[in-house]
Amino acid sequence: MILEAKNVSKSFLGLQALKKLDVSINKGEIVGLIGPNGAGKTTLFNVIGGYLKPSTGEVIFDGHNITGQHPYTVARKGMARTFQIVKPLTGLTVLENVMVGSFLEGTSTKHTQEKAGETLQQVGLYEKRNQTAGNLTLAGRKRLEVARALAIKPKLILLDEVMAGLNATEVQQTIELIHLIREKGITIFIIEHIMHVIMSVSDRVIILNYGEKLCEGTPKEIINDKRVIEAYLGEGFDLA
Numbered sequence: 001m002i003l004e005a006k007n008v009s010k011s012f013l014g015l016q017a018l019k020k021l022d023v024s025i026n027k028g029e030i031v032g033l034i035g036p037n038g039a040g041k042t043t044l045f046n047v048i049g050g051y052l053k054p055s056t057g058e059v060i061f062d063g064h065n066i067t068g069q070h071p072y073t074v075a076r077k078g079m080a081r082t083f084q085i086v087k088p089l090t091g092l093t094v095l096e097n098v099m100v101g102s103f104l105e106g107t108s109t110k111h112t113q114e115k116a117g118e119t120l121q122q123v124g125l126y127e128k129r130n131q132t133a134g135n136l137t138l139a140g141r142k143r144l145e146v147a148r149a150l151a152i153k154p155k156l157i158l159l160d161e162v163m164a165g166l167n168a169t170e171v172q173q174t175i176e177l178i179h180l181i182r183e184k185g186i187t188i189f190i191i192e193h194i195m196h197v198i199m200s201v202s203d204r205v206i207i208l209n210y211g212e213k214l215c216e217g218t219p220k221e222i223i224n225d226k227r228v229i230e231a232y233l234g235e236g237f238d239l240a
Contacts, residue, residue, distance in 0.1 A: 002027045002156055002187050003048070008057035010043055010211075017043045019211045020056070025156070030178070030188040032202035032219075034195070039208040041191045042084065045158050048189075049081045050074040062155060080149035081158035086141045088148075090134030094125055097133050097144055101151030116151060123147045123177060139170040146177065150186075157181065159190040163197060175201060199223065 003025040010018040018040045025031050033041050046052040048059055050071040058067040066074050080101075089097050098116035099109075120126040123143045128136070133144060142162050149157050159178070163171050171194065178201050182188060192198045198205060199219040207214040207228050214227055222228050 001025070002062055003189070004060040005044070005048060006058050006060070008044070008047055008059065009055045010040075010047055010052060011055045017211050018047065018054070021208075021211075021213055023206060023213070025187060025189055027155075027187055028182070028185065029203050030182055030190065030201055032198040032205040033189065033191045033208065034193070034198055034205060035208035035214070038210075040211040041208055042160060043211075044208070045081060045160055045189075045191065049079060049158060075152055075154075078153070078155035079158070080152050080154035080156070082145045082149050082160050082162055084161045084164065086138075086145045088133040088136070088141055088144050090132070092133055093130050094120065094133050094136065094140075094144060095129040098147050098151045101148045116147075119147045119151050122150065122180065124173070138165050139167075139173075142166065142170075142174070143177070146181075150181070154186060156187045156189065159188060159192075161191055161193065163192060163194055171197060 001024055005021055005023040008018055008021045009016065021044065033044070035041055043052065047054045050066065050069050050073065053068040058065055061074070061077060061079055064077060066077065089100070095113065095116055098119050099112045102112040102115040117126060117129065120129050123146055125140065125143055125147060128140065136144060146162060163174050166174065175197060178188060190198065202219055204216060205219055205222045206216040207222065215225055217225070
């Protein structure tokens, strides 16, 4: 097991965003996280990644208790994440953006350039490596966000709505990228609102509702669960 969140709760001025959550992810898995807006999905990611300290509970990553540790400390241990709203360093080139993450692994500029170039090849942005990041399309910025996360050579990557705003072709290309990431041995925890995507790529799916785990299971189990249909999917949802 690579990640465990045990009895995790998070409150904001009396608002209970997460309520005694238990989440576990095995090495090599792709686990989807879904739920209505405000269910606590991004809050959970922020707690796991060190951006928020839980009110109760603990987070264990790769055998280490990382509860309350800073994001850069968590990153050095091998956890990376993307964000819903992508914010590349717009004045830098695509290559330079990825080099920032690569410095966690290496110290020389030549080494980081080489590693950043390899990462850009993986995500299909190598030909645009010398382009200013601010000139990328939304799809390009999303891929750059993934590349920046991959640059630290993570064991686990948290993907927060990497397909939001993309067209059908771009979504399919991102699905292929997710499979490629997994083939490299990286575990994936993914939030996504495009249901046919989350159901097609995930080994397991966790459903949050009002900060609590509603249920979890395989995609087929989830779409047939009456609680999930009532809370989120709605009648007539089709896995296809």
